[in-house]
Amino acid sequence: MRVVVTGGAGFIGSNLVDALLSDGHHVVVVDNFSTGVVDNLHRATQTRRCQIVEGDLLDTTLVADAVRGADAVFHLAANADVRFGWNHPWRDLEQNVAATINVLEAARASDVRRVLFSSTGSVYGEAQVIPTLEDAAFPQQTSLYGASKLAAEGYLGAYAEAGHLSVTVFRFVSVLGPRYSHGHVIDFVRQLARDPARLHILGDGTQRKSYLDVDDCVAAMRLCLPRDPRFEVFNLGVDSYCTTTESATWICERMGAKPEVRFGGGDRGWIGDNPFIFLDTTRIRSLGWAHRRSIREAVERTVDDLLAHPARLDAPAEDRAAASEI
Numbered sequence: 591m592r593v594v595v596t597g598g599a600g601f602i603g604s605n606l607v608d609a610l611l612s613d614g615h616h617v618v619v620v621d622n623f624s625t626g627v628v629d630n631l632h633r634a635t636q637t638r639r640c641q642i643v644e645g646d647l648l649d650t651t652l653v654a655d656a657v658r659g660a661d662a663v664f665h666l667a668a669n670a671d672v673r674f675g676w677n678h679p680w681r682d683l684e685q686n687v688a689a690t691i692n693v694l695e696a697a698r699a700s701d702v703r704r705v706l707f708s709s710t711g712s713v714y715g716e717a718q719v720i721p722t723l724e725d726a727a728f729p730q731q732t733s734l735y736g737a738s739k740l741a742a743e744g745y746l747g748a749y750a751e752a753g754h755l756s757v758t759v760f761r762f763v764s765v766l767g768p769r770y771s772h773g774h775v776i777d778f779v780r781q782l783a784r785d786p787a788r789l790h791i792l793g794d795g796t797q798r799k800s801y802l803d804v805d806d807c808v809a810a811m812r813l814c815l816p817r818d819p820r821f822e823v824f825n826l827g828v829d830s831y832c833t834t835t836e837s838a839t840w841i842c843e844r845m846g847a848k849p850e851v852r853f854g855g856g857d858r859g860w861i862g863d864n865p866f867i868f869l870d871t872t873r874i875r876s877l878g879w880a881h882r883r884s885i886r887e888a889v890e891r892t893v894d895d896l897l898a899h900p901a902r903l904d905a906p907a908e909d910r911a912a913a914s915e916i
């Protein structure tokens with residue numbers, strides 16, 4: 591198949607690109623390299639089956655040209671930052687909604703029916719039911735990021751309902767693993783690499799979150815590629831959660847650090863931080879998918895990868911400074 595991956599130079603996208611290439615597909619990466627990096631595509635560019643289109647999804651001509659002739663589009667490109675949304679109130683609308691409409695219009699114009707979309711567990715806001723099912727009551731949004739992803743899901747649903755597209759939406763918990771670039775693990779590793787005697791944790795450390803290893807995330811996405819639904823939604827996550835303090839303990843142990851830990855205070859890290867995220871994954875498991883790595887294994891693998899690539903710990907651009915999807 592010829593498969594387009596928007597955001598293919600990013601953390602999850604580049605792992606997906608490698609997997610699709612190893613499955614024998616031809617892959618077209620569309621990325622503006624705003625947060626994606628060329629290095630993530632090092633393995634992909636060893637094969638002739640990978641084409642890279644450098645450009646912005648807000649450029650309608652570029653998107654139309656990239657999508658034409660494809661069998662499917664994985665649309666991952668987005669502003670993936672949650673925490674600093676209020677510093678840029680239009681960014682989520684442009685990057686996560688307008689860019690998505692451009693992808694959908696390009697697909698519709700070229701009769702590319704299959705679109706798979708990376709949404710987020712953040713759309714559930716502060717869910718009333720935990721573990722949270724895909725058909726949870728329509729949630730109150732708690733971040734501009736979540737609101738924009740939910741809006742994008744709405745557009746995908748409308749295109750599907752009109753018969754233009756076959757859509758799969760994935761709502762991920764926070765994803766960890768090689769090439770990870772934003773979130774609490776890099777924030778903690780960065781702090782400890784600078785000063786192993788001190789660690790500052792946002793909130794009171796009791797926030798409960800579920801995390802998923804990127805290999806498990808990509809395995810679920812691959813599994814769904816051949817499907818032909820009108821519109822379907824899958825939660826992707828593991829069957830457990832941990833507290834931020836537990837995760838910090840694993841990171842410290844992995845790095846051999848025994849820091850004095852300071853907490854920012856309060857039951858959440860920032861406005862819009864959801865203190866308890868845990869998704870019900872019965873639906874995706876009914877397709878035969880199961881996660882292979884535990885949260886702890888995913889955290890440790892991420893630490894190892896960051897320490898093996900210290901350049902990734904360099905001072906981040908602007909507000910990628912700390913947890914985005916924590």
Ligand SMILES: NC(=O)c1ccc[n+]([C@@H]2O[C@H](COP(=O)([O-])OP(=O)(O)OC[C@H]3O[C@@H](n4cnc5c(N)ncnc54)[C@H](O)[C@@H]3O)[C@@H](O)[C@H]2O)c1
Nearest residue numbers: 597599600601602622623624625626647667668764765915
């Ligand atoms: N990482 C997580 O924990 C997580 C959790 C839930 C959902 N998601 C979603 O998964 C997707 C991938 O996230 P990620 O963590 O790999 O983020 P990332 O920032 O590493 O990847 C996003 C990619 O999209 C590209 N991009 C952004 N805007 C673009 C535009 N207008 N035109 C072209 N390219 C553009 C970036 O350069 C980058 O390569 C996103 O849609 C994100 O919202 C991520």
